[in-house]
Amino acid sequence: MKQELGRSIKKLLLFCSPLYTYKISGNSMRPTLQTGDVILVNRLTYVFRKPKTGDIVALKDPRDGKILIKRIAKIETNHYFVLGDNPDYSTDSREFGMIGGREIIGRVIFNSKF
């Protein structure tokens, strides 16, 4: 019962929060972001403006819904080509194609190590 309540509160907090926190796992964004870094993602940034080339964003992997952190490299009519900063070790739009705006969760605005 307590566990269920905890899960519900967690879901509610995530639903309501304009900011998300993510702990980085993987090396595809090195040297900008590294495994263990904790980042802050603003979900409202793109309510007020469109994503720009160079923005680091949290997005849903179009293949399985996992949360990925990548940089927008190219924009074509509301479709975004995202790349890792460490392209030799990154699974990104070269693999899963361009993503739609709906896949973008928000913009990375702060890293604990920035």
Place this chain on the structure above:
Amino acid sequence: MDRLFSFFLRVVPIQEGYAHCDLPCGVYDPAQARIEAESVLMIMKKYQEMHDDVQKTRAIIIKEQRAELVKHHLWVLWTDYFKPEHLEKYPHLHDLFWRATKQAGQTKRSVDPADGEKLLELIAEIDRIFKETKAAQ
């Protein structure tokens, strides 16, 4: 900003964000499926002239294995190489792969070379689209 960050760390649950690599080799070519399908067809043709039961059994086993490899190579192309933007340009792509993998299954059940030839035709159509997408890159 640090204070805001610390506040959110306490209030909002931290999720996992993946900055990862699937280690894709990035090498794709329908030739892999075609070569296996050519083996399937050749076995079907040779089977028609075989009289020895042991040889016929071997032919069936090898045909089964090669047809399974055709399916595997088609699935790799379908799921790993082709992307949503390809589907926009070639809306029949899913149907084409579905028919090709079904046909690979049909060549397991059959020893009729016509089934093998049909499989090769479908792979040739996939190859044509593949080459067009490569040329556009």
